[in-house]
Amino acid sequence: MTVRVRFAPSPTGYLHVGAARTALYNYLFAHANDGTFILRSDDTDRARSTEAFQEDIVEHLTWLGLEWDEGYNKGGSHGSFRQSDRYERYRDVAGELIESGSAYYSFATPSQLDAFKKAAREAGTSPAYDGSLEPADSEVAGRIASGESAVVRFKVPRPGETRFVDSVRDDMVFDHKQVDDFIILRSDGTPTYHLASTVDDVDYRITHVIRGEDLLSSTPKHILLTRAMGAEPATYGHLSLLMGPDGKKLSKRQGDTAIGAYREAGFLAGAINNYLALLGWSLGDDVEVASIDEMVARFDMKDVSKNPAVFDAQKLEWLNGVYIRAMSDDEFVACTLSSVQDVLGRTLTEAERLQFVEMAPLVRERTKLLPEVADQVCFLFTNVVQYDEKSWSKVMVGPEAPAALDAAISVLSGLDPWTTESIEAALRGMLEVTGLNARRGLQPIRVAVSGSMVSPPLFESLAVLGNAKTLTRLKTARSLL
RNA sequence: GCCCCCAUCGUCCAGAGGCCUAGGACUCCGCCCUUUCAAGGCGGCAACGGGGAUUCGAAUUCCCCUGGGGGCACCA
Numbered sequence A: 001m002t003v004r005v006r007f008a009p010s011p012t013g014y015l016h017v018g019a020a021r022t023a024l025y026n027y028l029f030a031h032a033n034d035g036t037f038i039l040r041s042d043d044t045d046r047a048r049s050t051e052a053f054q055e056d057i058v059e060h061l062t063w064l065g066l067e068w069d070e071g072y073n074k075g076g077s078h079g080s081f082r083q084s085d086r087y088e089r090y091r092d093v094a095g096e097l098i099e100s101g102s103a104y105y106s107f108a109t110p111s112q113l114d115a116f117k118k119a120a121r122e123a124g125t126s127p128a129y130d131g132s133l134e135p136a137d138s139e140v141a142g143r144i145a146s147g148e149s150a151v152v153r154f155k156v157p158r159p160g161e162t163r164f165v166d167s168v169r170d171d172m173v174f175d176h177k178q179v180d181d182f183i184i185l186r187s188d189g190t191p192t193y194h195l196a197s198t199v200d201d202v203d204y205r206i207t208h209v210i211r212g213e214d215l216l217s218s219t220p221k222h223i224l225l226t227r228a229m230g231a232e233p234a235t236y237g238h239l240s241l242l243m244g245p246d247g248k249k250l251s252k253r254q255g256d257t258a259i260g261a262y263r264e265a266g267f268l269a270g271a272i273n274n275y276l277a278l279l280g281w282s283l284g285d286d287v288e289v290a291s292i293d294e295m296v297a298r299f300d301m302k303d304v305s306k307n308p309a310v311f312d313a314q315k316l317e318w319l320n321g322v323y324i325r326a327m328s329d330d331e332f333v334a335c336t337l338s339s340v341q342d343v344l345g346r347t348l349t350e351a352e353r354l355q356f357v358e359m360a361p362l363v364r365e366r367t368k369l370l371p372e373v374a375d376q377v378c379f380l381f382t383n384v385v386q387y388d389e390k391s392w393s394k395v396m397v398g399p400e401a402p403a404a405l406d407a408a409i410s411v412l413s414g415l416d417p418w419t420t421e422s423i424e425a426a427l428r429g430m431l432e433v434t435g436l437n438a439r440r441g442l443q444p445i446r447v448a449v450s451g452s453m454v455s456p457p458l459f460e461s462l463a464v465l466g467n468a469k470t471l472t473r474l475k476t477a478r479s480l481l
Numbered sequence B: 001g002c003c004c005c006c007a008u009c010g011u012c013c014a015g016a017g018g019c020c021u022a023g024g025a026c027u028c029c030g031c032c033c034u035u036u037c038a039a040g041g042c043g044g045c046a047a048c049g050g051g052g053a054u055u056c057g058a059a060u061u062c063c064c065c066u067g068g069g070g071g072c073a074c075c076a
Helices: A017-032 A051-064 A087-099 A110-123 A137-145 A193-203 A213-228 A259-264 A269-278 A292-298 A313-325 A329-344 A350-364 A372-381 A389-395 A400-412 A420-434 A438-450 A458-465 A467-480
Strands: A004-007 A036-039 A103-106 A151-154 A161-166 A170-175 A183-185 A208-212 A235-239
Touching: A004 A017, A004 A208, A017 A036, A017 A051, A017 A208, A017 A235, A017 A259, A017 A269, A017 A292, A051 A259, A051 A269, A087 A103, A087 A151, A087 A183, A087 A193, A103 A137, A151 A213, A161 A213, A161 A235, A170 A213, A183 A193, A193 A213, A208 A213, A213 A235, A259 A269, A269 A292, A269 A313, A329 A350, A329 A372, A350 A372, A350 A458, A372 A458, A389 A438, A400 A420, A400 A438, A400 A467, A420 A438, A420 A458, A438 A458, A438 A467, A458 A467
Parallel strands: A004 A036, A208 A235
Antiparallel strands: A103 A151, A151 A183, A161 A170
């Protein structure tokens, strides 16, 4: 039996980190078992589903590298992977279920149902609707024929219970007292999630359903439906939910949850995948950093954690730094060049691009988030240095600043060749002569040239900047003292 | 209210009866390296929620409590 799993988001919101994690685990499980990873669109909620959300999901899943083998936009052997295209199929199944006695037309009104639940609550019993408000079978045909509005409900066997082995939580038992005769077809004839999702899982031969814990208590419904369709239920595995720093369910209130927002903030797909894998799973052997392939090699549902995990943005940032440092010069330049140009407001010349490439290894070492790169290198490409107020007041007001700048100007004028080594030698000689320690003697130069007391390494920066610009900046700063 | 899931440092994860004086990672704090900032190295702070039971022995098994999470829609 070949493994077939699916990620089936509803396009009612952007792809968020929790959903991405579910997608990742499905992907890992599929690849670890030589299976097929399918993307489906569970868009039965016509009111809230939008094309924009659907595109966001597809775009970011692709960006994360979680390619699906079959499904949305890719086709496959089982027809459309968009539920809104398959209403007819769901209606047919509902009809068959009514035919076989597994489902029935329900006329209970909302107010009747409310009363039912209220009574149950007061009696301290389960509020799950058991079909007790329905008319006698003999009445049904007539009422339907007369055009009375009705939904179709699944008839849960009572008494009874559903047992299954959850691949992350082991033995699970649900008493049918807790399972309501759920609606499978709305009064307008459209299917609900339970019906559509289950029919699709059966039709597309899904062998393993890996999804969020929020669906755990709906699983008996899906299993009952599957059996009523004459099929064998898949193996279900429920992932614990992600929570925010306050221990509450992760929401926009606590910061960004959309993958797109993380991408824009400068996170790398690899880092996000890696972090999401760490959240609720252990690769063992104290391994923290691993590629998708390594994860696939180690993945086992049995090692997936049962407890809810708090999303820790700080650890994600650390990991992002790890991934940035692991990039090659070319990769690094390729994925940061545009943001540098955006900040600059213009395109870099070829010469400037080379300067950027030269600085890349130095800058990469101190970058956690991609946009930080621009802050670090922009001083190279501007004509007027923007002095950071705090840096200026801390470094340039001391009595040593003028002396340091004067000495630097004299020692750097006419320096040839102009290289990191020669600059370092000259400046170290300058420190010797002036008697200034490195901090006092060099920081003024850093501020004069970069505008800030925090910058990439000084000698290298000056080498890349070139002697003309360096001297101009030193003189300009000197004149301001 | 009813049902379900979960429970080790602040956070994520190791730990499947003696190897635990509870390990790793992030964060934080020192020190080293050092021209700033990083990175790196070294070190430190920090946890088995509580109570019973089983056992020679429990973080590991069982029960209760507590706490957190989820579900109980013509949402998914």
